[in-house]
Amino acid sequence: MMRCELQARFTLSGDVSRLTKEFENFIATTNESILKKGPEKLAVIEHFTIEKGTLSLSITSEGTLRPHNALLQIKNALSKELGKTHHVGVRGITIEKYTISFDLAREPLKDVSIPFAEVKIQGKHATILLSDVSEEFLRRNYIDRMINRVKEKVENQYYEGKAEFWKLIWKSEEKKPTWTKDPTEEMEKLDWLKQGPTKGKWFYRPQAAAILKTMEHIAIKEVLQPLGFQEIIESHIKPFDIWLKTGHMEGMPYEFYYVVEPKTRDAKDWERFIDLTKITKEVPVEELQKNLSAPAAGICYAQCPMIYWSFKGKTIAEKSLPVLVYDKTAISARYESGGRHGIERVDEFHRIEPVYIGTREQLLVLKEKMLERYKHVFNDIFDLEWRMAWVTPWYMQQAGKIGDESTLDTGTIDFEAYMPYRGDRKDSEWLEFQNLSILGDKYISAFNIKAQKSELWSGCSGIGLERWTTAFLAQKGVNPKHWPEGFKKYLEKLPEEIEFL
The missing domain is CATH 3.30.70.1920 (Alpha-Beta Plaits)
Known part of the structure; x- marks a missing residue:
């Protein structure tokens, strides 16, 4: 009333x-x-x-x-x-x-x-x-x-603080871990990694970089290419209007890294800033702020919003369905504040983002094929102890649809790996290292994407290279001798170390 x-x-x-x-x-x-x-x-x-x-x-x-x-x-x-x-x-x-x-x-x-x-x-x-x-x-x-x-x-107010809806749908057999050490800490000791230069960022030396690039190669060759995904290249910088359409701007504005432009490129307007910098050998922040415009964009939070934007207002031919594309160039940034840990929970990370657009039936078939490809990688190549769980994505939590039976076709599957260094597998927190989502028409409607005849759905499946690396090394160690044969086919030996005196 x-x-x-x-x-x-x-x-x-x-x-x-x-x-x-x-x-x-x-x-x-x-x-x-x-x-x-x-x-x-x-x-x-x-x-x-x-x-x-x-x-x-x-x-x-x-x-x-x-x-x-x-x-x-x-x-x-x-x-x-x-x-x-x-x-x-x-x-x-x-x-x-x-x-x-x-x-x-x-x-x-x-x-x-x-x-x-x-x-x-x-x-x-x-x-x-x-x-x-x-x-x-x-x-x-x-x-x-x-x-x-x-x-x-x-x-x-009735779901704030509640645990995410989580339902186990599959798990592998238990595997005996090679070791029980934190892989990030061990890579730091080996000088494969250097933290910084700013919070939540890492510098990857040749050994760590080789592992991350191998993860990228495996994901593309073993998951995406066999299913027909094509690569696109997008910008790192996302304007606010895209995030407004996807709901990210109202969903997590406190996690973005914001981007500002100079008010002018005229050197005369920057003269005082330059003078102060030269004299003090410090950055005069107050003077800098005078020369900056208000933020109108942010660094990539997820690659999928810009992919949807690229299809905005388009009508896709039936013969082009399903559309299968991925980006691996845009680096993602998320402000983690006190939640940072290792290379798996960082402010800056590298990810491949597959996006798929098609009919409901096409995407449900694709989901099963993607699950099989992921199982092949995690079982046959990585030899991981892992599991899959049905969870509620953030935008459904915002709408209060936790565990809603009407969302069985749409939603997210999380892939979680046992982390031996965290303790007993039954009581410790597992690492969410992969997901696969079917999002219905949420973003299709937001960007007015149509097909000639069909009703369209979409989805995405972010592949985080740091997460894959952490899950693998936490169970298999940093010594290539202990790595599974399936993985050694892709990376048998690491680059020679740089010696420091």
Whole structure:
């Protein structure tokens, strides 16, 4: 149940104080036309006042039509009526006061607030209070989104802090680990890795680089090429409008690395910055900020959004389905803060991102084929102890669809590897080192991608090279002598070490 009480003011181009009768007729007509559907009154103008060049209305509603959605229709009708007879135009609308009351599915666990309005909640009953709202605010449809946001924030309180939905669907046999050491720590001791130069980043010397590049080669040769995937190359930098469409901007803005551009390339504008740098031999941050534009993009968080963007507004020929592409050039960046560990939980990482677009049937068949290729790699080449679990992707958690039985065709499969250095396999945390997702029409709709005839779905399956490397080395060690024969076919010996004096 929703009740709306709105007080609005129309600013007119002339004095209408003598047109009381005309306005009475207009209000009566509006109540029986715009604000009514059949016998049902969707909303009603309770009363009005006119004063020189302004018309003030009070509108209430307990029906399906929300008063703020009717205001623009009323403005158009009023403009037509006044302009035709009295040559008076409507210059603008202002909502002076707006109270929206509605029921919630659940009682909130803590206070809820949103921008632009005051929110009051008693039990399962919420009230939003707005004042001095502009016509532009109406046209941008903020108010409906504000109502939805209050409901969403209350629902989110019931799954915040809960464990991710997780259901085991397959596991390998137990394998005896070669060792029980942390591979990152051991590679650092061997001087294969150097941490830095900034937080959550690593410098890979030839030995570690050779292992990562081998992982890349195996993924392409053993998984992607046999299934017909083709390589594309995309930019590292993603504009905000792409993340807005995919939902990443509202889902995890606190994990992005943001990109800014210089305000100008004119050296004269940078003269003081250069002088300070030369004199102090430090970066004058405050002076730098004066010469930078506001952020409008970020470094790649995941490669798939830009791949979807490349198909924006396109109609794909039936003979081209399914579309199978992957990117391996864009380096991903995620701000991990206190969650960093080793090379597997970092701020900067290297990944291959396969994206697939096709019919539901095509993608479900592809999923099974991809699972078989991954099993081949992890069983026959890596000889890993690992398992697969059905989980809920982040955007479904945001929508509260944890464990929803209606999402069995869509969702994510996580691949997890036992990490011997973390302890007993039953009690320790396994490493999520691979995933495979079928995302339905979420991104297809967001980017208006179509086929000639078919309804399209899409999905992705990020292949993290650091994760593959960590899972493999945690079980098989850093000595190539102990590596499985299947892996040694791809990398039998490591590059010679660089000696430091």
